[in-house]
Amino acid sequence: MKHNLIKGTLALAVLAALAGCNSSKNESKPCVEDVCKLTVLHTNDTHGRFWHNEDGEYGMAAQKTLVDRLRAEAKAANSEVLVLSGGDVNTGVPESDLQNAEPDFIAMNHIGYDAMAVGNHEFDNPLDILELQRQWAKFPMVSANIYDKNTGKRYFDPYKIFKLKNGLRIAVIGLTTEDTAQLVDPNHVLNLEFRDPKVEVEQVIDGIKKANSADVIFAITHMGHYADGVHGSNAPGDVEMARQLPVGKLDAIIGGHSQNPVCMEPGVANQYADFKPGDDCQPDQQNGTWIMQAHEWGKYVGRAQFDYQDGKFTLTSYELIPVNLKDEDGAFIQER
Template sequence: MLFFRYLFILFALPFLLIQTGYASQQSRDETVFLTVLHTNDHHGAYWQDKEGNNGLVNRFAMIERIRNEVAAQGGAVLLLDAGDVNTGTPESDLLLAEPDFKAMAKMGYDAMTVGNHEFDNTHDILQRQQGWAGFPFLSANIYNNKTSHRAFTPYAFFEKKGLKIGVLGLTSVDTRIVGSKAILANLDFRPHVSEARKVLAEMAKEKPDVVIALTHLGYYYDGKHGSSAPGDVELARELPPGSVDMIIGGHTHTAVCVGDKALDADWRKHADCKPDRQNGIWIMQALDSGRYLGRADFIWQKGQLTLKRYQLLPVVASTEAETPAVQALYTLLQGYKKHIDTQLSVPVGMFRQTFEGDRDVVRSQQTNMGQLIIAAQMDKTQADFGVISSGSIRSSISAGPVTYRDVLKVQPFGNSVTYVALTGKEIIDYLNVVAFKTAGSGAYAQFHNIAFDRDNGKVAHVTISGKPLEMDKTYRMSLPSYNATGGDGYPELNQHSGYVNTGYIDAEVLKSYIARKYPL
């Protein structure tokens, strides 16, 4: 791919030189008010919800008001995103997130870090998205295996009211597990701490006043990351003291508001949020899907940066008159929305009950949505049983009419349906891996038409269609191409002699199944 061969040359140099014409570094005796606004895990949510809240237009109106407020006080605003702009709503996914990135450009985003879902599409599409955005996509720990060069701009500098602000990007090494192996084949995700140390040493030569790590690593309270890769807490603890002022993160969709011994479950009841602080570094994250805007108000004085106030602000419809810029953004996004609505409003079928695909549920227990998706794939492939990782399931569908939009919200990734012929012994070996994926993670497996017990790290008493598994008998298992090629750490089956990729797209298979079987 030409994209990653030349990406470093084409994109790194211009952004490394952003705002190089500093007249002078900020005088150590002057006071500067700096407001950092941040979002993360947007996931295609460019349009407002049924109540008229959320969405990029409401977010932009809020950002404009804050910019005016801060400017009136003589301060400056830096606007950052911590990755995963891609994947989550059909309105965005079918348009390759073009509305989202073009809108973020008009909103004046300064930079974003590269999230794992930026690799849900091919490299040429990611390159196109960078063109739409016009701001730097940062990541210091992703390398091109063929050239041994970084695949993205590692860091950039920005000048705000005389302050020199350095921003470095980091991406979770779990991307190589949860992402498509075909798309990621030429990329190496290196340990983020060691790469951060390297670029911080480079950045220090430029003598920045403020340093921000813009990460897509995830937040795990007290560093307890379980089977996931280490996140922002561990990063902060391992960085040299004083090397970074704050970590603005994403990936886990967390409101990082801490209490005495845990995250503050009642943070919405308070006007302010207390971000985590580790090794002298503030850690912040603002949930997901543009529902909240993180606002950190700082004072820089005598060489010191002090956090005066931090808030997670709900993005709601404004009662004030819209500015021309906000009105123009609404017109832009409305055009995209109208274009795609005709396709998405097509009725598919009817549900008598809610099918549960909520992230917090489907990643921890077997659900009827998992059963439904696998049943559809088994029906298409005439399989005896099936499996799917829960991270592939992105939404619930409520009881009532079901549209194509609903189906695409559940399965937005465009994986193909595959099957593989396995002996009973091979099935045992396979289950001994996937049946023990950690509950709460996207790797947690949903099963259908197969049952078993777990005993000391092994499966036992396996039955298929209610009958005991026979070691020498051959069975057919359905699964998405993502899992068949090793996604979420599942055993790779695409080279197995009994493997077949049908080419049928998972969402289309589910849509067809619902249409034939409703009401369900």
């Protein structure tokens, strides 16, 4: 009897071990044993520049060629890709303005944008034009801090969650400068309220974390980057928002509005580098949150490459890649 009991116990132990093995395989979470790779490509403040300039620089056709190449490079490196815009697609070139930026949105569809922040210039036209643009765009316009005064509800979706093939779940929250109400024709925004993005972002993040619906949280913002948070007469921007959030709440901000290359002087806190096309670019980091912005007009595509494993999200490389920018002699500036 004793012998059989031991035998039985052993058999049970073996079964339990096997079961344990199976269940752990079934429940194994993605991006725990394997590194999940993510490439974020970004632009902002393209302002009607769907066409190249008179020197043949930038433009959305050239941008598509570049993005296609970067997608192929990401695929070869086993990395998933998100293409994001920091907003202000509208206003700046008559060819675009006279067509309500339809060519710009068609080009963005071809390039394959995944989401864009709502910029203040998206309200340069009456709301019915913006509604038309939302229909043209095959990607969401997101903003968490714009409310409809009549309904008390948000006018846009506050965020979108992307579930990548490698299993990584990324929330992308949109935010718009509070200054918008003062920057545009008041008749276009009569029924809208632009609330404090610093308050809205924390509420949205808390909701996402409580529901455990994302592993990584990004904000695409149209609020401006002001070094050391010195925002002057502007509403507070990305730096001020990142500083007031608890560490670890927001992984990265892909910004716009201030129309600067956010490339910081290495080794010096809160100081812009003297960045020229083709130079290395070190993005800003405040309170653990990366902050990036790709100047303006589609002159650059920002490329941020990240690794995610077991809850750890790491930036492995960053660059601003020139889009057919030329030097004084008319030669294309090569990325390094």
